Amino acid sequence: MNKVLSTLSVAIGLVLLMPGFSGRAQVYADRSTQLDKYLVPVTTPTAAPDAQGFLGRWLLLEPISKPNRSNTVFVDSYIREVFGQEYFKGQLGDVLPKDGAKVKMTVEYQPPVNLQGGRPSFNQPPQYEQKKVTLKWHAFDSKMPNVKLFRFATNLTEDRYGVIFWACTVVNCEEDIPNVRLAVGSNSASMWWVNGEEAVILSGDRRRVMDDCASPRLTLKKGRNVIWGAVINGPGMSDFCCRFIDEAGKPVKNITLSVQ
Amino acid sequence: MKTKNILLAGAFALFSLSAAAQVGAPYIHDPSTIMECDGKYYTFGTGGGGLISEDGWVWNGGAVRPGGGAAPDAIKIGDRYLVGYSATGGGLGGGHAGRILTMWNKTLDPNSPDFAYTDPIEVAHSEVDEDCDAIDIGFLMDPNGRLFCTFGTYFGNIRMVELDPATGARKEGAQDVDVAIDCEASTMMYQDGWYYLLGTHGTCCDGVNSTYNIIVGRSRSPFGPFLDNVGRDMLQGGGKMVVAAEERRFGAGHFGRFIVEPGVEKMSFHWEGDLDLSGRSTLAIRPILWKNGWPEAGEILQDGNYKILSRRRGYALELTVDFVRAQGGMRGFGRQANEPVVVLENQKLEEVIGGWPAGNIPVRANDYMARPHQQWTIEAVPEAGGYLGGPWYKIVIQGTNRALAAVEGHELTTVPEFTGADEQLWRIEQLIDGTWRIVPKAIPGCHHPEKFCLYSVADSTPTLARFDFNNDNAKWDIKAR
Numbered sequence A: 001m002n003k004v005l006s007t008l009s010v011a012i013g014l015v016l017l018m019p020g021f022s023g024r025a026q027v028y029a030d031r032s033t034q035l036d037k038y039l040v041p042v043t044t045p046t047a048a049p050d051a052q053g054f055l056g057r058w059l060l061l062e063p064i065s066k067p068n069r070s071n072t073v074f075v076d077s078y079i080r081e082v083f084g085q086e087y088f089k090g091q092l093g094d095v096l097p098k099d100g101a102k103v104k105m106t107v108e109y110q111p112p113v114n115l116q117g118g119r120p121s122f123n124q125p126p127q128y129e130q131k132k133v134t135l136k137w138h139a140f141d142s143k144m145p146n147v148k149l150f151r152f153a154t155n156l157t158e159d160r161y162g163v164i165f166w167a168c169t170v171v172n173c174e175e176d177i178p179n180v181r182l183a184v185g186s187n188s189a190s191m192w193w194v195n196g197e198e199a200v201i202l203s204g205d206r207r208r209v210m211d212d213c214a215s216p217r218l219t220l221k222k223g224r225n226v227i228w229g230a231v232i233n234g235p236g237m238s239d240f241c242c243r244f245i246d247e248a249g250k251p252v253k254n255i256t257l258s259v260q
Numbered sequence B: 001m002k003t004k005n006i007l008l009a010g011a012f013a014l015f016s017l018s019a020a021a022q023v024g025a026p027y028i029h030d031p032s033t034i035m036e037c038d039g040k041y042y043t044f045g046t047g048g049g050g051l052i053s054e055d056g057w058v059w060n061g062g063a064v065r066p067g068g069g070a071a072p073d074a075i076k077i078g079d080r081y082l083v084g085y086s087a088t089g090g091g092l093g094g095g096h097a098g099r100i101l102t103m104w105n106k107t108l109d110p111n112s113p114d115f116a117y118t119d120p121i122e123v124a125h126s127e128v129d130e131d132c133d134a135i136d137i138g139f140l141m142d143p144n145g146r147l148f149c150t151f152g153t154y155f156g157n158i159r160m161v162e163l164d165p166a167t168g169a170r171k172e173g174a175q176d177v178d179v180a181i182d183c184e185a186s187t188m189m190y191q192d193g194w195y196y197l198l199g200t201h202g203t204c205c206d207g208v209n210s211t212y213n214i215i216v217g218r219s220r221s222p223f224g225p226f227l228d229n230v231g232r233d234m235l236q237g238g239g240k241m242v243v244a245a246e247e248r249r250f251g252a253g254h255f256g257r258f259i260v261e262p263g264v265e266k267m268s269f270h271w272e273g274d275l276d277l278s279g280r281s282t283l284a285i286r287p288i289l290w291k292n293g294w295p296e297a298g299e300i301l302q303d304g305n306y307k308i309l310s311r312r313r314g315y316a317l318e319l320t321v322d323f324v325r326a327q328g329g330m331r332g333f334g335r336q337a338n339e340p341v342v343v344l345e346n347q348k349l350e351e352v353i354g355g356w357p358a359g360n361i362p363v364r365a366n367d368y369m370a371r372p373h374q375q376w377t378i379e380a381v382p383e384a385g386g387y388l389g390g391p392w393y394k395i396v397i398q399g400t401n402r403a404l405a406a407v408e409g410h411e412l413t414t415v416p417e418f419t420g421a422d423e424q425l426w427r428i429e430q431l432i433d434g435t436w437r438i439v440p441k442a443i444p445g446c447h448h449p450e451k452f453c454l455y456s457v458a459d460s461t462p463t464l465a466r467f468d469f470n471n472d473n474a475k476w477d478i479k480a481r
Helices: A002-017 A076-084 A149-156 B002-016 B349-355
Strands: A039-041 A057-065 A102-109 A129-142 A163-173 A177-187 A189-194 A197-202 A218-220 A223-233 A239-245 A255-258 B035-037 B040-044 B050-053 B058-063 B070-077 B080-087 B099-105 B121-125 B138-141 B147-151 B157-163 B177-181 B184-191 B194-201 B213-219 B240-243 B249-261 B264-274 B280-291 B294-297 B304-310 B316-319 B363-366 B376-380 B393-397 B403-407 B411-415 B426-430 B436-440 B452-458 B461-466 B476-480
Touching: A057 A102, A057 A149, A076 A189, A076 A197, A076 A223, A129 A149, A149 A163, A149 A239, A177 A189, A177 A197, A177 A223, A177 B452, A223 A239, B035 B070, B040 B058, B040 B070, B070 B138, B070 B147, B070 B184, B121 B147, B121 B157, B147 B184, B177 B194, B184 B249, B194 B249, B213 B294, B240 B249, B240 B264, B249 B280, B280 B426, B363 B411, B363 B461, B393 B426, B411 B461, B436 B476
Parallel strands: B138 B184, B213 B249, B240 B294
Antiparallel strands: A039 A129, A057 A129, A057 A163, A102 A129, A163 A223, A163 A255, A177 A218, A177 A239, A189 A197, A189 A223, B035 B040, B040 B050, B050 B058, B070 B080, B080 B099, B099 B121, B138 B147, B147 B157, B157 B177, B184 B194, B194 B213, B213 B240, B249 B264, B264 B280, B280 B294, B304 B316, B304 B376, B304 B476, B316 B363, B376 B393, B393 B403, B403 B411, B426 B436, B436 B452, B452 B461
């Protein structure tokens, strides 16, 4: 038995030494879904990007109900139209909302469907209703490379599917950083702006993929750079990951993040 | 009328196969390894003289090599060119007292004031009746700075001897070594710790009936033994095929290697007979592919309809337009076995083009769904010339003239109409791993567009960035549809 264990240890050791083995610790399955596994309140003035350059500090608005039964509707023209609407004052502005600020609006929503008679046919038009809601901004630091919007929603709000999330942050630079790109992955479609200019759009039924779409080359200017993003999803998980990459595809890390 | 028909047929053949062979007057036999000198390309042939090209695609006569004789080769050493050739004893049914000669020149441009060959030096020879015919020289400078040459024909053995790279003469004390049997046009190349010996088998010098073909073996030593892919020694006739006949061109012979840059390699050789060029012997250039440690000929991209897939993710290059749902819709998961089978058609261009913007449309990469905005026609643009071994191409959405174009800032777009502007022309060539790189002829505001290629900066975001063979972001698969 000892011989078997010894052989096994040697084998494992050899595997660890093999080229291409990342050395990353095993990620054990964790069934918990509480908020602080994903997002924690901001407690410091600034935060650095993570080791891979992902931007973790964000102001997140509780989800705006926008029911869609399928993500295949998220073509470019649709998401431009949806994100082109004004949902709150200061949207895409240079001044970020305050942590805890509230937004009132009337939204469409899908009332619970009685599935006793089976799933409703896709060929029947959906029955949406309207409701008045008060949504709150939250300043969070993400504990993961991706910002888990779905768990933000399930822990703090009642709407989780068929929703729009708005997010914003400030990227602080000590000097101009030219020729970088905002690289984004999102579930599902999303649109992103840097200093008021559209930077990148992710249309279609997207999955959260690191560096899925990238903006054209842009310059992060010395001082404050305001980043806005909007993510829309029908059924399924919602999240996003953002980072700036340079010409070589390497993460930009000489920046800090704040929500003011 | 009959003559007219023949001319028309000939013109059609030239047009339809325009990307398959060098253009201009590329007539040559036994071309030497292509040399670049002051921005022009040169190759020399049997009988003296040779070809010059401004761009590597359009070739015409004009190169100058004195001495006549057979089957030259050339190599650049330092800032000089060493040219070798052979004074044949008759070859084939004639005598076999051959002489291998080398000479230097500072330039290959016959119009340069520096153009002057040194007196030729004999570096090897064969007696009239020994088992070797000392013609068909091929040079190799290995990574250690050692210079070798091979020579010989079907009459006995292929031999190798070491030369002095400073003088081009036979290295003092060097002895001829037999490395193969019954080949012609041998040469060596070095790759990843292996010495490769290339030779030509088959029938020479009979136009479109020549069965000439290029084969290879390899060894860890420049002195052999050179074994093929099944372990046969080339001294026993072994050899793995590198390039053989194509549908319209026959008799591949006289290999030469040209490394454009890491990951981009070309082979030069001749076709003994090209049906599209009167059955004459012509210069050929093809990409070199390296597969499992063996070289083989790649392709020149032919006019056709293609999907262009990123090696990074496998996504397809497409117009940035709304995805339009195709007929068929969501069918659920029922199993109604008695429902009649209906064959649905692919989405057609006319069903969607009305929804596309009229002006420039950006591009992106996305899941391939065989949709019109992902279907490209790639065609050579004959009047635009080319580059080493290929013509400039246009890349348009199939059924339209909407063309892929480079724009200022090293980015991409599509323009509604192809105009032939340089930023709408693309160098498309196969890399040594069989993938493709796509390089714009011009990028507005950029002085060195040749260094940039179609590049996946993100899975779904193509751009123009510097080519790096070791990066899949710089590579594409181009697959016929």
